Amino acid sequence: MPAAEKPAQKIDKTFKSKIQSDGAFPTFIELAGSAELFGTRRPVKVGGTIDGHPFTATLMPSGEGPHWLPVKAALRKLVDKDTGAEVTVHLQERLS
Template identity: 40%
Template sequence: MASRTPTRVRFDARLQRPAQPADADWAFLVLPAPASAKLPTRSQVTVDGTLAGTPFQATLEPDGQGSHWLRVGHELLAAADVQTGDTVTVEIAPVTEEPEPEVPPDLQAALAANTAAKATWDDVTPVARRDWIQWVTSGKKAETRVKRIATACDKLASGQRRACCFDRSGMYSRGNLGPPEAAE
């Protein structure tokens, strides 16, 4: 069977500066709904692409409304020679192989201390690991994060491979998914 080439999506979007933190050295853009609709999922999706002709790879975040947004780091802003307020041409395509997510140090330490949880963790897909990480880190309070790490390790140790009942798109929960508030 031939491998399927991901659909390339091209659009123009305005780079916005987040309101918080006030000294942010990054920008963001919100994908137009028709561009987002061409992606394979309403939740996080990793893409290869170009921003103003400059190549990048990033994970688009769900906006909770069925679309996506992209954080544009200061390195990409500088490489593309663009700044907030500019309208840029973006071309993206979903990656053919999901990259390994960066595991936060506190979760990494908890997994290292629980061999059964670590065994399941090592056996699941990068997308499943990304979901676990997002579930753990999406809590607003430090004590919630600690509880979620313990719960994740217990569930992984018992063989649960997915962060159950976690709304990856933000469309069905009261989560705080969405782009940052733009500075005026």
């Protein structure tokens, strides 16, 4: 029997950060303070907006503290920004 899904937890946290490119993900945003916000350095699935455009993604631990939010090419195209550009990330719910 599959484990019961946890209901989404509402959050209201906004970050400003630059889109970066390095490591395992083609492009990502580093979310300073995320490990403290979520109380874990493990992957965390979230939903929210980047520059007003909705997304869901799994925040991945960087190994050095903050989580990385992978940013897909389609979302970068929607916000019309690429590596080096600053974006506003509004986290609205924790899905895992």
